[in-house]
Amino acid sequence: MKPSDNFATLAAHLGHFDTSAGLAPQIQTSTTYRRDVDYVPMSEGNVYGRDHNDTVRHAEAVLAQMEQAKSALIWPSGMAAIAAVFRGLGAGDRVLLQSGIYWGTTGWVRQFCSEQDIELREIDFSDLDIVKDHMTFEPTLVFCETPSNPWLRVTDLTALRTMFPSSVLVVDSTAATPYLTQPLSMGADLVIHSATKALNGHSDVLAGVILTSDLNPRWTKLAQERAMAGAIIGPFEAWLLLRSLRTFAIRMRTMCDNALRFAEFAKAHPLVEDVFYPGLKTSPYHALATRQMNGGYGYLMSVLVRGDRKMALDVVSRLKVFQRATSLGGVESLVEHRHTIEPHTGIPENLLRLSIGIEHIDDLTADLDQALRNA
Ligand SMILES: Cc1ncc(COP(=O)(O)O)c(C=O)c1O
Numbered sequence: 001m002k003p004s005d006n007f008a009t010l011a012a013h014l015g016h017f018d019t020s021a022g023l024a025p026q027i028q029t030s031t032t033y034r035r036d037v038d039y040v041p042m043s044e045g046n047v048y049g050r051d052h053n054d055t056v057r058h059a060e061a062v063l064a065q066m067e068q069a070k071s072a073l074i075w076p077s078g079m080a081a082i083a084a085v086f087r088g089l090g091a092g093d094r095v096l097l098q099s100g101i102y103w104g105t106t107g108w109v110r111q112f113c114s115e116q117d118i119e120l121r122e123i124d125f126s127d128l129d130i131v132k133d134h135m136t137f138e139p140t141l142v143f144c145e146t147p148s149n150p151w152l153r154v155t156d157l158t159a160l161r162t163m164f165p166s167s168v169l170v171v172d173s174t175a176a177t178p179y180l181t182q183p184l185s186m187g188a189d190l191v192i193h194s195a196t197k198a199l200n201g202h203s204d205v206l207a208g209v210i211l212t213s214d215l216n217p218r219w220t221k222l223a224q225e226r227a228m229a230g231a232i233i234g235p236f237e238a239w240l241l242l243r244s245l246r247t248f249a250i251r252m253r254t255m256c257d258n259a260l261r262f263a264e265f266a267k268a269h270p271l272v273e274d275v276f277y278p279g280l281k282t283s284p285y286h287a288l289a290t291r292q293m294n295g296g297y298g299y300l301m302s303v304l305v306r307g308d309r310k311m312a313l314d315v316v317s318r319l320k321v322f323q324r325a326t327s328l329g330g331v332e333s334l335v336e337h338r339h340t341i342e343p344h345t346g347i348p349e350n351l352l353r354l355s356i357g358i359e360h361i362d363d364l365t366a367d368l369d370q371a372l373r374n375a
Contacts, residue, residue, distance in 0.1 A: 007066065007178075007179065007249055008249035008250070010062070010065055010066060011062075011066065011245050011246060011247075011248045011249045012246050012247075012249070014058070014062050014242055014245065014246060015061065015062060015065065016058065024243075025055070025058060025239065025242050025243075026054075026055070027055050027235055027236065027239040028053055028054040028055050028235055029235050029236070030049060031048070031049035031050075032047075032048055032049060033046040033047055033048070049232075049235075050227065050230040050232060051227040051232075052227065052232070053232065053235050053238065055235040055238040055239050055242070056074055056232060056233055056235065056238040058238070058242060059074055059238045059239075059241050059242050059245070060072040060073065060074055060209070062242065062245055063178075063193075063195075063199070063209050063211065063245075064211060066178040066179075066245075066248075067178045067182055067184060067191055067211045068178075068182050068184060068185060069184055069191065069211035069212055069213060070212050070213060070214060070215050070219075071211070071212050071215060071219065072209055072210065072211045072212075073209065073210045073222060073223055073226055074195070074207055074208070074209050074232075074233050074238065074241075075207070075208040075209070075210065075226065075231055075232075075233065076206060076207065076208070076231060076232070076233050076237075077194070077196065077206045077207065077208050078172075078174065078192065078193065078194025078195070078196055078197075078207075078208035079104055079105070079108065079194075079208065080208050080231055081192050081193075081194075081208030081209060081210045082105055082108070082109075082172070082192055082208070083108060083112070084210065084222060084225065084226065084231065085141075085170055085190060085192065085210060085222070086108075086109060086112055086113075086141075087112075087225070088218060088221060088222065088225075089116065089118055089140060089141060090116060090118070091116060091117040091118065092117070092118075093118045093119075093140040093141065094118070094119045094120075094121075094137060094138065094139045094140050094141075095109065095113055095118055095119070095120045095121070095139055095140065095141050095142075095143065096121050096123065096134060096137060096139035096141070096142045096143070096164070096167070097109055097120060097121070097122045097123075097143045098122070098123070098124070098125040098143060098144050098145055098148065098155065099122040099123055099124050100124065100148055100151045100153065100345075101145040101148045101149060101172070102145060102148075102149045102172070102174075103341070103342040103345055105143075105145070105172065106122070106345075109143070121134060121137060121139075124153070125144050125146075125153075125155040125160060126148075126153035126154060126155050126285065128156065128159055128163075131159075131160065131163060132163065135163055135164070138164075138166070138167070139164060139167045140167060140168065141167060141168045141170060142160065142164050142167045142168070142169050142170065143170045143172070144157070144160060144169070144170070144171050144172070145171070145172040145174070145175075146171065146172075146173070146175075146176065146181075146183075146292075147175045147176060147278055147285070147289070147293075147297075147298055147300065148175075149174070149175055149300060149328070149353070150276075150300075150302045150338050150347070150351065150353040151276060151302065152175075152276040152277055152278055152283075152285070152300065152301060152302060153285060154278050154285035154288050154289045154292065154293075156288055156292070157169075157171060157183050157186040157187065157188060157292065158186045158187060160187075161186060161187030161188070162187075168189050168190065168218070169187060169188045169189050169190075170188065170189065170190045170191075170192060171183040171188040171190070171191050171192070172191075172192045172193070172194075173191050173192070173193055174192070174193050174194045174197050174198075174328075174329070175197075175298050175299075175300045175328070176293055176298055177193065177197075177198050177199060177248075177252060177298075177329075178193075179198075179248065179249060179252040179253075179295070179296070180252070180256070180293040180294055180295060180296055180297075180298060181292055181293050181294065184211065184212075184213040186292070188213065189212065189213055189214065190210055190211065190212055190213075191210070191211045192208065192209070192210050192211075193208065193209050193211075194207075194208055194329075195207035195208055195209050195241055196208070196327065196329075197327065197328050197329030197330075198248070198251065198252060198255070198299060198328075198329030198330075199241065199244070199245065199248060199329070200240065200241050200244045200329075201244050201247075201248065201251050201329055201330055201331055202240075202244055202330060202331060203327065203330040203331075203332065204240060205237045205240045205241050205244070206237070207233050207237060207238075207241055210222065251331060251358055252296070252299070253295075253296070254358045255298075255299035255329075255356055255357060255358060256279075256295070256296030256297060256298060256299060257296070257361075258299075258356045258357070258358070258359070258361045258364060259277065259279065259296075259297065259298060259299050259300075259301060259356040260277075260279040260296070260297060261361050261365070262301070262354075262356055262361065262364050262365060262368075263275050263277035263279055263280050263301050264280065265365045265368070265369075266301075266303050266365075266368060267280055267282070269368070269369070269372060270306075271305065271306050271307075271372040271373070271375075272303055272304065272305060272306060272372070273304040273305065273306045273350065274303075274304040275301060275302070275303050275304070276301060276302040276303075276304075277297065277301035277302075278293070278297045278298070279296070279297030279298075299328070299329060299355055299356045299357075300328055300329075300353070300354070300355055300356075301353075301354050301356070302338075302351050302352065302353045302354070303351070303352045303354060303368075304348060304350050304351055304352075305350050305352060305372065305375075306350075307350055307375075308349060308350060309339065309349035309350065311350065311375055312337055312339075312349060312350045312351070312352060313337055313340075314375035315352065315368075315371045315372055315375045316335055316337050316352060316371075318370065318371035318374050318375055319335055319367055319368070319371045320367055320370075320371075321333060321359060321363050321364060321366075321367040322334060322335040322354065322364070322367055322368075323335070324336070326341065327355070328353075328355035329355060330355065330357060331357045331358045332357045332359070333354065333355060333356050333357040333359060333364055334354070334355040334357075335352055335353070335354055336352070336353045336354075337351075337352060338351055338352075338353050339351065
């Protein structure tokens with residue numbers, strides 16, 4: 001299963017050559033499986049498609065190797081994966097949630113915790129002095145997103161682990177991906193990715209993955225819960241994800257290279273007020289990100305244009321290469337005016353969140369330049 005420890009080789013080969021002579025992975029579409037005359041399942045572990053599926057298992061095995069995890073579970077979306085982790089909690093539990101993260105997570109967790117009588121605190125994890133004040137809260141679960149979307153704040157995962165030694169530490173690593181960071185090796189118990197983003201990378205699959213450092217009862221319960229509740233991804237989606245993973249390393253390398261050059265260009269532009277990107281030497285998170293993110297700083301950034309909401313929306317409307325759409329991590333560069341989406345969260349009206357794709361860097365910088373100058 002493991003041709004090499006080298007990430008790019010692992011991704012390109014998918015570890016499937018030992019089960020099939022085909023260079024492309026197989027797909028299992030069956031929803032049900034035969035039993036023999038003694039009524040014993042003829043294929044171990046395969047009874048009904050809602051429980052599990054070989055193509056899904058294959059994608060999970062590859063993702064687990066990339067993340068150096070003990071095991072992986074794929075869910076039908078990133079939010080489904082996040083919700084599954086929180087659903088393991090109950091009344092009386094305490095949650096410490098990072099503030100200023102993906103709004104979908106924050107909104108869902110707030111509602112869930114209030115309905116389930118779970119105490120919730122939201123704080124900025126990138127400021128360890130603030131975090132220290134909450135150590136006595138003794139949270140059951142600590143949920144961190146690094147780098148955070150859309151503020152691009154970076155959290156010191158090793159420090160967070162040390163501060164909360166007995167909490168379940170969950171890290172949403174969607175913006176870093178296993179190409180740049182392996183949170184399990186820094187003490188996280190669970191890592192989550194929206195595989196809809198860079199892992200799949202082609203804007204055509206919704207998926208989420210949870211990865212674990214330990215095959216403990218909590219993990220067994222999560223796996224049972226997924227099977228019983230039928231929250232499994234379809235085999236075609238799993239196969240598309242596998243197909244995408246083959247080029248994951250090279251996509252990430254290009255996206256990270258492009259993003260760094262784009263951020264430097266934008267930061268120096270007279271019509272840009274600021275750029276949030278940990279790859280910039282001026283970023284307060286640069287030193288930490290250099291230590292914690294291996295080989296790049298990711299594909300996500302936020303740009304504050306000089307001016308107000310109207311100026312920001314004018315710039316967005318004039319972009320030609322960047323596509324106006326939500327989401328991130330795809331091969332095509334996307335722009336989003338976050339204040340339109342989450343006006344209540346205190347997001348600046350002049351903030352544009354950008355996901356940098358694999359286009360030629362000159363086209364991306366020229367696009368921003370013309371949009372800024374003509375707005
Ligand atoms: C950081 C982060 N986590 C989780 C999600 C949710 O993932 P999905 O859209 O696959 O449900 C998103 C979606 O944008 C995200 O940005």
